Amino acid sequence: MTAADRLYAQLPAAIRVSDAEAGEPLRALLSIIGEQADALAADMARGYDNLFIETCEDWVVPYLAELIGAVPLYDAARSQDDATALIEFEDLRGPRLLPPAGASARADIARTIALRRRKGTVFGIADIAHYASGFPVHLVEGLARTGWTQHLRHSRPDLGTARPTTRLDSSLTGTPFDRTSRFADVRRPDGPRGWYHPAHVTIAVHRQRAVAHRRVMASPADRPWRFRLDPLGLDRPLFTPGSRDAELPPQLQAAAVPAPLAPALFETDLLAHRQAPLLPPADARPAHTVLYGAVGEEPGAPAASLGVWLDKLFVTPAADETAPDTAYAAQVVSRRLAPWPAARPTGRVLAVDVRHGRVAVGDQLALPSELRASFFHGAAGTIGGGNYDRSGWLVGTAPDQVITVAAQGADRTALTDALTDWAASTARHTLVRLLDSETYRLPGDLALAGRTLVIEAADLERPVLRPVTQDAVLTVDGDGSLTLSGVALDGRITTGAELARLRLLHCTLPPGGAHDATGAPLADGPSIRVSGPSPRLRVQLAFSILGEIVLDAAADEILLLDSVLSRGTGTDTLGGPAAPETGLRAERSTFLGEVSARTVEASECLFGDRVMAARTQQGCLRYCYVAPDGSRTPRRFACQPELAVARALAGMTDLAARAASAAAERRRVRPVFVSRRYGDPGFAQLGPSCPAEIATGAEDGSEIGAYGHVKQAQRLDNLRRRLDEYLPAGITAGTSLIN
Numbered sequence: 222m223t224a225a226d227r228l229y230a231q232l233p234a235a236i237r238v239s240d241a242e243a244g245e246p247l248r249a250l251l252s253i254i255g256e257q258a259d260a261l262a263a264d265m266a267r268g269y270d271n272l273f274i275e276t277c278e279d280w281v282v283p284y285l286a287e288l289i290g291a292v293p294l295y296d297a298a299r300s301q302d303d304a305t306a307l308i309e310f311e312d313l314r315g316p317r318l319l320p321p322a323g324a325s326a327r328a329d330i331a332r333t334i335a336l337r338r339r340k341g342t343v344f345g346i347a348d349i350a351h352y353a354s355g356f357p358v359h360l361v362e363g364l365a366r367t368g369w370t371q372h373l374r375h376s377r378p379d380l381g382t383a384r385p386t387t388r389l390d391s392s393l394t395g396t397p398f399d400r401t402s403r404f405a406d407v408r409r410p411d412g413p414r415g416w417y418h419p420a421h422v423t424i425a426v427h428r429q430r431a432v433a434h435r436r437v438m439a440s441p442a443d444r445p446w447r448f449r450l451d452p453l454g455l456d457r458p459l460f461t462p463g464s465r466d467a468e469l470p471p472q473l474q475a476a477a478v479p480a481p482l483a484p485a486l487f488e489t490d491l492l493a494h495r496q497a498p499l500l501p502p503a504d505a506r507p508a509h510t511v512l513y514g515a516v517g518e519e520p521g522a523p524a525a526s527l528g529v530w531l532d533k534l535f536v537t538p539a540a541d542e543t544a545p546d547t548a549y550a551a552q553v554v555s556r557r558l559a560p561w562p563a564a565r566p567t568g569r570v571l572a573v574d575v576r577h578g579r580v581a582v583g584d585q586l587a588l589p590s591e592l593r594a595s596f597f598h599g600a601a602g603t604i605g606g607g608n609y610d611r612s613g614w615l616v617g618t619a620p621d622q623v624i625t626v627a628a629q630g631a632d633r634t635a636l637t638d639a640l641t642d643w644a645a646s647t648a649r650h651t652l653v654r655l656l657d658s659e660t661y662r663l664p665g666d667l668a669l670a671g672r673t674l675v676i677e678a679a680d681l682e683r684p685v686l687r688p689v690t691q692d693a694v695l696t697v698d699g700d701g702s703l704t705l706s707g708v709a710l711d712g713r714i715t716t717g718a719e720l721a722r723l724r725l726l727h728c729t730l731p732p733g734g735a736h737d738a739t740g741a742p743l744a745d746g747p748s749i750r751v752s753g754p755s756p757r758l759r760v761q762l763a764f765s766i767l768g769e770i771v772l773d774a775a776a777d778e779i780l781l782l783d784s785v786l787s788r789g790t791g792t793d794t795l796g797g798p799a800a801p802e803t804g805l806r807a808e809r810s811t812f813l814g815e816v817s818a819r820t821v822e823a824s825e826c827l828f829g830d831r832v833m834a835a836r837t838q839q840g841c842l843r844y845c846y847v848a849p850d851g852s853r854t855p856r857r858f859a860c861q862p863e864l865a866v867a868r869a870l871a872g873m874t875d876l877a878a879r880a881a882s883a884a885a886e887r888r889r890v891r892p893v894f895v896s897r898r899y900g901d902p903g904f905a906q907l908g909p910s911c912p913a914e915i916a917t918g919a920e921d922g923s924e925i926g927a928y929g930h931v932k933q934a935q936r937l938d939n940l941r942r943r944l945d946e947y948l949p950a951g952i953t954a955g956t957s958l959i960n
Contacts, residue, residue, distance in 0.1 A: 222523070223259060224254075224256075224258035224262070225248070225251045225252040225253035225254065225255025225256070225258075226255070226294070227254060227255075228251045229247075229248055229251050231890075232247075239413075241826050242856050245707055248793045254324060255356045274330050274331045275327075275331065275383030276328060276648075279327075281466075282326055282327055282330060283864065284670060285330055286326075286330050286333075288331055289330070289334065289396045291329075291330055291333045291382065292598055292932050292942060292946075293326045293329075293330070293933040294322060294324060294326050294329050294353060294939040294942065295323070295326070295603050295669065295932070295938065295939055296320035296323075296325060296326035296327075296937070297319070297321075297323045297935070297936075298317075298319065298325060298885070300319060300322075300489075300921070300932070302319060302783075302808075302809065302929075302930060303317060303318035303319045303353065305782060306763055306782055306807055308319040309761060309780065310519055310614075310724075310726075310761075310763070312616055312617060312618045313613065313614055313615065313616065313617055314613055314615045314616065314617035314627055314900050315613050315615070316611065316613070317613055318613050318614060319613075319930070320340065320602075320603040320609070320610070320764070320930050320934045321603070321609075321610060322338055322355065322930060322931055322936070323354065323355035323932055323935065323936040323939065324352050324353055324354065324355045324716075324936070324939065328352070329352060329353065330505035332352060332816035336348065336349055336352075336947070339544060339949075340947050341948070341949040342567060343360060343362060343949070344946060345910070345947065346360060346422065346944070346948065346954075347359075347360040349943050349944070350424045350426075350940055350943070350944065351465070353942070353943040353944075354426060354754070354936045354937060354939055354940040355934075355936055356427060356428060356936065357424045357426075357427045357465070357478045357479055358423040358424050358425060358426050358427065358478070359397045359398070359424075359427070359477065359478055360422065360423075360424060360425075361397050361416050361423040361424075361425055361660075361957075362422060362767055363410075363415075363418045363419055363420065363421035363422060363423070364414060364419045364420075364767070366399070366402055366403065366416060366417050367403065367404070367405050367418060367419050367587075368402035368403060368404060369419075373699050374689050376497070381579075386401070387485075387489075388485045388488070388489075389472060389483075389485040389486060389488075389489045391485070392483045392484075392486070393483075393607065395413070396475070396959075397425035397957070397959065398474055398475040399513065399942040400601075402417070403416075403417040404417065404957070405417055405419070406418055406421075406918040407419050409703070409953065409955065410422070410423045410953060410954065410955025410957075411955045411956075411957075412909060412955075412957050413957060414506075415955060417445075418953075420952055420953055421952070421953050421954075421955070422948070422952055422953070422954045422955075423591035423954070423956070423957050424480075424851070424940065424944070424954065424955070424956045424957070425478075425957050425959050426937070426940070426956055426957065426958050426959060427463070427478045427479055427480060427959050428601065428906070428931075428933065428958060428959070428960055429479060429480075429599040429600060429601055429902050429903065429906075429960045430479055430599070430600055430601075430602075430603075431460045431461065431462045431463055431479035431597040431598075431599060432460075432597060432598050432599070432600045432607040432608060433462070433516065433517070433596075433597055433607075433608045434450075434452070434594070434595060434596055434597070434608075434658065435450050435517060435595050435608075435658065435790060436530065436593045436594070436595055436600070436896045437593065437594065437595075437658055437659075437660070437685075438452060438591060438592075438593055438659065438660045438666060439451075439452070439580065439591075439592040439593065439594055440452055440453065440595075441592075441738060441741075441760075442454075442477075442561070442579075442738050442739070443561075443738040443739045444561070446565050446581055446582040447558075447561055447580075447581055448578070448579070448580045448581075448582075448592045449579055449580075449740075450578040450579070450580060450594045450596055450660050451577060451578055451598070451900075452660055452685045452709070452711075453685065453709060453711050453729075453731055453735075453736070453898040454690070454711075454736045454737075454738075454740065455578075455731070455740075455899075456559065456577040456578055456579065456597070456740065456900065457483070457577075457578045457598045457900050457901075457902075458481045458575065458576055458595075458599070458901075458902065459481070459482045459526060459527060459575040459576075459578055459596050459597060459598065459714070460479055460480065460481060460482060460580060460597040460598055460599045460902070461476040461478070461479060461481075461482050461512070461526045461597065462479060462516075462524065463476075463477060463478045463479035463480070463524075464476075464477065464523050465477065467523040467524040468492070469511065469524060470511065472489055472493075472766075473486065473489065473490060473511055473512070473524075475559055476511070476512060476526070476620050477524075479597070479599065479933075480599075480859040480960065481576070481599065481902065482512070482526050482527070482575045483575075484557070484574075484576055484953075485751065486512070486576055487512060487513075487526075487555045487573070487575050487921065488555040489552060490510045490511050490512040490513065490552065491510060491538060491553060491555060493510065493511075494506060494510045494537075494538045494539065494551075495546060495549045495551070496546070497510075497539060498928075498937050499543065500637075500769045503543065504543055505542040505543040506538075506539060506542040506543075507522075507542075507543060508520070508523060508535070508537045508538070509521065509522040509525060509528075509537075509538065509588050511524055511525075512525060512527065513525060513526070513527055513528065513553060514526045514527050514528050514539055515535060516595035516596065516597075516938065517595065518914045525595075526596065526597055526851060527575070527593040527594065527595070527596045528592070528596070529553070529571060529573070529580065529592065529594045530592070530593040530594070531571075531582070531587075531589040531592055532589045532590055532591060533593070536552060536553060536571050537552060537553075538551065538552060538553045539551060539552055540552045540569050540840070542814060542903070545635060547632065550568075550569070551570065551572060552569060552570060552571060553570070553571050554566075554571070554572055554573070554574035555572075555574075555575065556573065556574055557574055557576070558572060558574035558577060558579040558580075558581055559574060559576070559577045559579065561581075562581065563774075564584075564899040565582065565583060565584040566581050566582075566583040566584065567583065567584060567585075567604050568583050568584070568585055569583055569586055570583040570585075570586070571583065571586065571587040572644050574816060575663070578596070578598070580592065580594070587717065587911065590702070590946065599900065599902025599903075599960075600786055600902065601895070601902070601903055601904065601905070601931070602762070602906075602927070602928045602930060602931050603928075603930070604727065604764040604765065604766060604783060604784065604927060604928075605709075605727065605728070605729040605764070605765060605766040606678065606683040606708060606727045606728055607683050607708045608681045608682070608683070609681070610680065610681070611678075611680050611707055611727055612680045612683075612910040614706060614726055614727060614763075614764075615677060615680060615706070615804055616652055616675055616677060616686065616704075616706075620648070620650040620652040620675070621648035621649055621650045621651065622643070622646055622648035622650070622651040622652070622671075623641065623651075623652045623654065624639045624642055624652070624653045624654070624721045625653075625654050625655075625656055626639045626653060626654070626655050626656065626661070627655070627656035627657045627659070628657055628659050629926055630656070631656055634853065635662070636653070636655070636661035636662065636676075636686065637661075637662055637663070637664055637689075640652050640653070640663075640667070641662055643674065644668075644674070648672070649672050649673065650672070650673045650675075650730060651672065651673070651674050651675070652675045652677060652763075653675065653676045653677070654677050654678075654679060655672070655676070655677070655678045655679065655682065655708070656682070657679075657682055657684065658678075658682045658683055658685075659685075660684070660685040660687060661671065661684055661685070661687070662686075662687055662688075662689050663686040663687060663688045663689065663695060663710075663712075663842045664689060664695075665688050665690035665694065665695065665696060666695075666696045666697075666698075666799050667695065667696070667697045667698075667699075667703065668698060668699045669697065669698070669699035669700070669701025669702070669703060669720070670699045670700070670701060670768050671699060671700045671701050672699075672701045672702075673698060673701060673702040673704075674701065674702070674703050674704070675703075675706065676703075676704070676705050676706070676708065676920055677704070677705075677706040677707060677708075678706060678708050678713070680708075682707065683707060683708065683709055683729075684707075684708055684709070685708070685709045685710075686705075686708050686709070686710050686711065686712075686734070687711045687712065688711075688712040689708075690798050691743075692712075692713075692743055692744040693711060693712030693713065693734065693735035693744070694712055694713045694714070694715055694746075695710065695712055695713070695714050695715070695746075696714075696715045696716075696752065697715070697716050697717065697720060697723065698717025698718060698719070698720060699717070699719065699720065700718065700719045700720070700721055701721060702721050702723075702724070703720075703722070703723055703724070704722075704724040704725075704726065705724070705725050705726070705728050706725075706726040706727060706728070707726070707727045707728070708729075709728065709730075709731075710728065710729070710730050710775035710882075711731065711735045712730070712734060712735045713730065713734050713735075713744075713746055713747065713748055713749070713750070714748065714749045714750070715749075715750045716749070716750070716751045716752065716753060716755060716758065717752065717753040717773065718753030718754055718755060719754075719755055719757075720753070720755045720758050721755075721758065721759070722758070722759050722760075722761065723749070723759075723760050723761070723765070724760075724761040724762075725761070725762045725763070725765045726763050726764065726765070727763070727764045727765065728765045728766075728767070729764075729766045729767070730748040730749070730760075730765075730766070730767035730768060731748075731767075731768070731899060732748065732766070732767065732768035732769075732787040732788070732899045733768060733899070734746065734748070734768070744916050747768055747770060747771040748767040748768035748769060748770065749767065749769075749770045749771070749774040750770075750771050750772075750773065751770075751771070751773060751774055751776055752773050753774060753813065754772065754774045754775070755774060755775075755777075756775055756776070756777065756935065757777055757932075758776040758777055759776070759777050759778050759779075759780065760776065760778070760779045760780070761780045762779075762781045762782065762784045763781075763782040763783060763784065764779065764783045764784060764930075765784045765785075765931055766783065766784065766785045766787070766899070766904075766905075767784070767785075767786060767787075768786070768787055768788070769786065769814060770786065772803050775802040775803055776803045777803075777804075778803070778804050778805075779803060779804070779805050779806070779818070780806050780807070781806070781807040781808070781810040782807075782808050782809065782810070783808070783809045783810065783927055783930050784810045784811075784927055785810065785811045785813070785904070785927045786810070786811070786812050786813065786814065786815035787813040787814065787897070787899055787904075787905065787907045788813050788823075788830075791897060796867070802819050803819055803821050804818060804821075804822070804840075805817055805818035805820065805821050805822070805823070806822045806823070807821075807822075807823040807824070807826050808823070808824045808825060808826070809824070809825045809826065809919070809926065809927060809929040809930065810823075810826045810927050811826070811827045811905050811926040811928075812826065812827065812828045812829060812830070812927070813829045814829070814830050814831070815830045815831045815832075815833070816830070816831070816832045816833065817832075817833040817834075817835075818833075818834060819834070819835045819836055820835070820836050820839045820840040820855070821834045821840045821842065821854060822833060822839075822840040822841055822842075822855075822919045823840075823841075823843070823845050824842075824843045824844060824845070824920070825843070825844045825845065825918075825919040825920060825923075825925055825926075825929055826842075826845045826846075826853070826925065826926065827846045827892055827915070827925045827926035827927075827943050828845065828846060828847050828848055829848060829892060830848050830855050831848055831850060831851050831852050832847055832848070832852040833852070833853050834853055834854070834855055836855075837853060837854065837855045837856075838855065839855060840854075840855040841855055841856055841857070841858060842854055842855065842856070842857045842858070842860050843857075843858045843859060843860070843920070844858070844859050844860065844918060844919050844920045844925065845857070845860045845861070845925065846860065846861045846890075846915050846925050847860055847863075847916065848890060849862060849887050850911075858918075859913055859918075860891075861890050861914045861918055861925070862886055862887050862890035862891075862914070863913070865889075865890045865912075865914045866882075866883045866886045866887065866890075869882050869883070869886045870882060870883060873956055889912060890912050890914050890915065891912070892908050892911060892915055892926075893907065893908040893909060893911040893912075894908055894911075894959065895907070895908045902960065903960060905926070905927060905928070906928060907924055907926065907928070909957075910959035911924075916933075916934060917934045920937075922934050922935060923935060937956060941956070
């Protein structure tokens with residue numbers, strides 16, 4: 222009931238009757254008054270909500286921060302980086318298309334009072350670092366790491382500078398979890414320096430995230446007993462998930478952060494299972510270890526990093542969990558399987574190479590028809606699909622036809638059957654939704670015939686699509702639109718004539734294409750090839766990873782948002798010389814190869830090789846890095862290395878000195894990547910030693926390239942700002958980027 226209705230109900234019945242006979246002019250007057258009363262009541266309710274940080278409006282957050290004397294942090298949720306995506310992709314659910322990045326300013330203010338009560342404590346500083354940066358961190362306490370001459374009446378054996386080391390100790394040397402002590406390092410803590418000093422504290426920041434795979438089908442190798450855990454058949458190191466809440470034994474503390482799973486750490490965990498007590502009522506050891514178990518399914522193993530199933534039967538760490546120590550026989554063992562051994566491992570064992578993500582089945586185990594595994598691999602950001610929030614990127618408009626596909630509980634269990642239903646229907650707009658992360662076979666040809674087809678993975682899932690053709694090529698033609706969302710296509714795409722739109726959202730097309738059982742590429746060629754004349758074709762990519770794009774015929778436009786294009790085994794051009802009439806528009810993307818197009822309009826992009834624009838009078842490059850070797854581009858604004866060169870030459874008049882200084886700046890200001898190989902955790906990620914001109918060269922101060930959405934520079938600035946407030950007097954803090 223509105224305020225107008227309540228006021229009108231308070232009037233005497235005689236007046237209401239007279240008002241009704243006169244056409245209710247009094248009710249109309251009260252409705253106007255009631256609207257203002259409702260607005261006043263809503264404003265009063267908002268005023269009450271604005272008293273609390275949990276319910277206040279965004280504009281109130283800085284005022285509440287000032288009230289408690291806190292400086293608001295940078296909040297990535299206020300970024301406008303998704304403006305172009307919201308315009309181009311109107312059919313998506315939204316309302317924002319920003320990935321989560323860093324800590325929320327609202328949550329930071331809400332925690333301030335509680336954290337101030339723990340100011341100066343080790344765990345309080347660790348929590349502050351984690352909440353302020355949003356990265357997993359580990360606190361390296363210099364006082365506990367520095368060795369010194371000890372008093373005979375107060376000896377500290379744990380601070381000895383020399384001690385017999387185990388294999389695990391050797392593997393942890395030089396990491397934040399190094400358990401050996403060193404002599405004092407008087408340098409200021411910065412990066413790997415200055416860790417060992419009684420008055421130093423170093424925050425080790427782990428930038429890479431762990432991407433979960435739950436019971437996915439492993440890729441068979443060239444022998445029936447050899448498997449690669451990655452569904453795409455790549456050698457990838459396994460990761461620890463990083464659980465701050467898990468209670469880990471002292472020797473396994475390195476598993477508290479997401480990082481590559483060291484073989485020595487995995488081996489130590491498996492060896493500790495032998496000494497595990499036999500628990501009632503079955504008098505058996507747990508069917509898991511700290512790091513090995515059914516990932517996400519075993520409450521007793523919250524830090525589990527790997528679990529393997531042979532023909533749907535979980536492989537336990539020991540052949541017999543009830544056997545005593547003297548008769549203990551390990552069933553899961555850590556081995557090096559690169560290169561592959563010539564013969565099967567001896568015994569009833571499952572050999573696991575965590576460094577390369579390989580598995581070998583022992584000669585006393587039956588060869589499985591399928592091997593499934595739950596594990597983690599590393600990634601530098603939320604691109605390419607995976608178990609991260611993509612809810613805003615799902616299709617929001619109502620299609621004419623929806624077909625669900627999953628191994629269980631869906632309309633179809635095979636993607637080929639769903640596409641057969643689509644081809645037989647007359648629906649103009651069809652959505653095929655994949656509800657799990659299975660590997661599906663995909664027809665080699667899709668004839669759109671003027672229709673719109675969307676193949677979309679459910680949120681938090683990343684299925685693998687594998688074309689059935691021998692060279693793993695998907696051919697798409699017809700005057701229609703194809704969208705792939707949240708999937709990994711283990712192959713390539715070739716477009717025919719008259720295609721209107723090809724859209725990839727949060728997808729992966731492995732640079733270099735699909736691989737055979739030996740790990741070699743099946744065929745040479747680009748990830749996307751436009752072979753037929755398609756003057757209206759728009760190729761749109763967002764938050765995707767793929768290889769080259771080659772256009773043998775002219776298209777309308779290529780749009781890239783927050784994506785990585787990497788040179789594979791074939792040609793290294795985007796918009797090749799045979800297609801000079803195609804324009805390129807890109808934002809926050811990384812190109813690891815030569816780029817050529819008719820026009821180039823780019824913002825905050827990293828071009829690792831030459832850029833050749835046919836028309837330099839059109840377009841613009843803003844806040845980009847452009848390789849200085851022979852590039853031909855339109856006008857540039859605040860681009861590197863030109864901006865660094867201009868600053869270095871300011872005030873210099875000697876021509877020879879200017880030339881030498883300019884050459885030195887161009888050599889210095891070059892991107893430094895953690896890795897250029899797809900499959901490595903740090904693929905296309907800027908390294909810790911990358912020049913600041915690139916690492917903070919975007920318009921908002923973030924890094925240039927595809928991982929600008931991570932907002933690393935702003936998050937590290939948040940960390941330093943909070944450390945200045947919470948550190949005890951006399952303590953010097955530094956940060957170290959671990960990966």
